[in-house]
Amino acid sequence: xxxxxxxxxVPACVDEHCITCSDEGxxxxxxxxxxxxxxxxxxxxxxxxxxxxxxxxxVGDVAPGDLVLVHAGVALALLEVADA
Amino acid sequence: xxxxxxxRDAELGRVVSAEIAATVDAGRHYKIMEVCGGHxxxxxxYGVDDxxxxxxxxxxxxxxxxxxxxxxxxxxxxxxxxxxxxxFTCFGDMLRVPGAHGTLLDAxxxxxxxxxxxxxxxxxxxxxxxxxxxxVFFAIGFETTAPSTALTLRRAKAxxxxxxxxxxxxxxxVPPLRALLESPDLQLDGFIGPGHVATxxxxxxxxFIPHDYGxxxxxxxxxxxxxxxxVQMIMRQLAEGRCEVxxxxxxxxxxxxxxxxxxxxxxxxxxxxxxxxxGLGFISQSALRLSAAYRxxxxxxxxxxxxxxxxxxxxxxxxxxxxxxxxxxxxxxxGSACTPEHAIGTCMVSPExxxxxxxxxxxxxxxxxxx
Numbered sequence: 001x002x003x004x005x006x007x008x009x010v011p012a013c014v015d016e017h018c019i020t021c022s023d024e025g026x027x028x029x030x031x032x033x034x035x036x037x038x039x040x041x042x043x044x045x046x047x048x049x050x051x052x053x054x055x056x057x058x059v060g061d062v063a064p065g066d067l068v069l070v071h072a073g074v075a076l077a078l079l080e081v082a083d084a
Numbered sequence: 085x086x087x088x089x090x091x092r093d094a095e096l097g098r099v100v101s102a103e104i105a106a107t108v109d110a111g112r113h114y115k116i117m118e119v120c121g122g123h124x125x126x127x128x129x130y131g132v133d134d135x136x137x138x139x140x141x142x143x144x145x146x147x148x149x150x151x152x153x154x155x156x157x158x159x160x161x162x163x164x165x166x167x168x169x170x171x172f173t174c175f176g177d178m179l180r181v182p183g184a185h186g187t188l189l190d191a192x193x194x195x196x197x198x199x200x201x202x203x204x205x206x207x208x209x210x211x212x213x214x215x216x217x218x219x220v221f222f223a224i225g226f227e228t229t230a231p232s233t234a235l236t237l238r239r240a241k242a243x244x245x246x247x248x249x250x251x252x253x254x255x256x257x258v259p260p261l262r263a264l265l266e267s268p269d270l271q272l273d274g275f276i277g278p279g280h281v282a283t284x285x286x287x288x289x290x291x292f293i294p295h296d297y298g299x300x301x302x303x304x305x306x307x308x309x310x311x312x313x314x315v316q317m318i319m320r321q322l323a324e325g326r327c328e329v330x331x332x333x334x335x336x337x338x339x340x341x342x343x344x345x346x347x348x349x350x351x352x353x354x355x356x357x358x359x360x361x362x363g364l365g366f367i368s369q370s371a372l373r374l375s376a377a378y379r380x381x382x383x384x385x386x387x388x389x390x391x392x393x394x395x396x397x398x399x400x401x402x403x404x405x406x407x408x409x410x411x412x413x414x415x416x417x418x419g420s421a422c423t424p425e426h427a428i429g430t431c432m433v434s435p436e437x438x439x440x441x442x443x444x445x446x447x448x449x450x451x452x453x454x455x
Contacts, residue, residue, distance in 0.1 A: 024122075025228070025280045025306070025336075027088065037235075055205060055235050058344045069283065069336055072175075072225070072232040073203025076283045076345065077336050 027079055028054065028070045030062055041070060091307030092130070100312040101135040107319040114140045115271065116318055117408055119261065120278035121148030121436030122306050128445035130308035136315060143270070143408035146260045146364060147278050149225045150177045150434035151406060154360045155396065157253055158183030160389035161222050164251055165196040167387060171214060173207040174222035176200045177434040180427060184394045188222075204236035204250075211240070211248035220249045220383045228280040230254040230372060231345040234352040237374070237381055251383040252373050254353065257281050258289050259370035260361060265297045269409050274318040276311065277303035279333040284349075286341025287331050294327040305333040352378050360393060362430060363403025402429035405438050412439040412446075419443060 028041035031051050039062065042051030056062050056075045065082025068075035108114065118124055124144045127133055133142050146152055158181050165172035165188060172188070179189045179200060192198035197217075201207045204221050211219035223233045233250060240248040257278060264270060277290055282303045293301045300321040304314035314332045321327055331337055352375060359371030374382040383389075396402060400422070401415040412418055412431065422428040424440050431437035435444070 025283070052202075053205065055232070057235060058231060058342055058348070060344075069280075071280060072229045073205045074232040074235060076228070076231065076280070076342060079336065 025069050025071045025076065027067050028052075028075075030054075030056070030064050030066045030068060030082075032064055033062075039064075039075075041068065041075075088307060091305065091309040093309060097135060097309055097312055100309065100316055104135075104140070104312070104316050104319055105137050107316065107323050108137050108140060109323070110137075110139065112139065114273045114319070114322070115143050116140065116274050116276060116315060117143045117145045117264070117270075117272050118276040118304075118311070119145040119147045119257065120276075120281070121151065121434065121438070121441075122280070123276055123278070123304065123311060124148070124438050125436050125441045126306050126308060126311060128441040130311075131445075132308050132311045133446075135312060140315065140319070142276075142315075143272065144405065144412075144438035145275075145408060146264065146361065146406045147226065147257065147281075148406075148431070148434050148436040148438070149229065149255065150175075150181060151402065151430040151437045152255060152260075152361045152363070153178070153181060153224060153253060153430060154362045155183050155394040156360065156390070156392050158188070159185065159394060160384075160391060161251060162186070162188060162191045162196070163390050164220055164383055164387045165191050165198050167218070169218050170197065170387075171210060171217050171219045172196060172198045172222065173201045173210060173219060174198075175202075175224065178222060178224060180433050181430050182427070184392075204233050205239075208236050208240055208245060208248055211245050215247060218247050218249060218386075220251055222251045222253070224253045224255075226255055226257050226278070226281050227284045227349070228278075230353065231284060231342075231348055234345075234348040237352050237378055238348065240381060241378065246380070248381065249383040249386055250374060250378075250381050251389075252353070254372040255359065255361070256355075256370055256372065257285075258292070259367045260364055261290075261293065263364055263367050264407060265293070265299070267407065269407060272299060272408075273322060274299050274327075275301040276314050276318070277301045277329070279303055279305050279310070279337060282331075282333065282337045282341065284342050284345045287329050287337060287339045288341070290329050294329060298327050300327045300330070302330045302332050303337055305336065351375065361406075362396065363406035397428055400429040402431045402439075405429075405431050412442040415439065 037057040067080035353372035431439040
């Protein structure tokens with residue numbers, strides 16, 4: 001779903017949670033770094049390829065495979081570092 | 085999913101539930117407030133309250149950001165959205181919150197360009213794609229969500245996207261908690277602290293609760309086992325005569341919070357002198373506005389907003405629900421005139437709102453009880 005498209009067009013990945021609330025802290029896996037403090041992330045096992053762009057500036061240096069807690073498009077915490 | 089499934093183990097849940105039952109004093113009634121709407125949602129969704137002894141009552145707090153937005157601010161948003169050059173963006177739940185003369189969704193139906201986004205970054209992208217329009221992001225949320233707005237405004241400033249504005253309604257969690265603790269309406273024994281707000285601000289800002297008011301608070305995660313364990317930790321504090329800030333959600337929450345996020349917040353925002361909360365009235369220094377350095381991105385500077393205080397509909401008791409004074413089903417219009425499809429009050433709009441969460445999950449358990 002592209003940003004700002006029709007509000008009824010809810011993607012399958014979206015649970016019934018409210019995005020503005022803390023409940024929407026989702027553990028997402030970094031798939032690729034996109035530069036400029038951004039990374040493409042996807043929930044483990046999610047069919048929603050290619051994932052979503054997340055701002056990762058608040059969690060220090062991260063790499064593909066790391067697991068981050070994402071809220072409203074921003075990674076707020078680094079949950080797990082990928083095996084080297 | 086990692087970090088989720090292991091916190092939904094039913095067998096472990098029963099063990100913790102039995103521990104809670106063994107810890108409580110049978111002759112005492114306990115009132116524990118879960119501050120965050122996300123907790124309210126999880127409690128009803130997983131039936132956490134059914135696993136607690138009958139003398140342990142969970143009271144819902146003011147931590148649903150959609151629910152606490154007063155009607156006047158919705159009207160301010162609609163007034164901005166009606167400007168023909170504006171593309172008005174906000175999170176989905178906000179679209180259905182009624183102001184004095186309808187919702188943002190109604191304004192959209194009447195021709196305003198109102199669009200749902202999943203993050204402020206989406207709104208910034210719309211601004212880049214529409215340089216001849218003005219894109220306004222209606223920012224709501226506690227300290228969990230404010231960093232997302234702050235980082236996006238930093239990006240807009242760095243790249244010079246001048247057609248991106250923010251109508252800021254971010255709120256902070258400590259002042260309403262203090263207001264609740266000062267309220268004679270409600271006598272609470274302890275708090276389940278908001279886990280993801282604490283991811284940003286840390287556990288330290290909650291120290292005033294044990295220090296000034298002598299109540300325990302446990303910062304909690306959002307899975308059913310997190311909540312059960314947090315109740316158990318509060319009960320243990322009460323049984324042992326302790327009161328302190330404990331961090332059940334240590335796998336995510338550092339005691340000092342996320343310093344990079346706090347730096348971004350202090351750069352982009354400043355405290356408003358006062359802000360109106362639905363149900364709680366005006367609370368000093370309880371909300372954020374853009375700092376002087378970001379004034380050029382402030383929609384309230386660019387556009388005249390009505391800024392009129394609008395009383396809630398008489399039938400609506402969201403205020404009492406938000407303060408935990410009444411339960412959702414005790415509201416006169418709950419489930420009849422007010423449903424998630426046709427909400428009168430905000431608590432029925434957002435899935436995190438106590439009324440919507442109860443309408444979706446809890447009422448079935450209550451029907452079983454009544455039968």
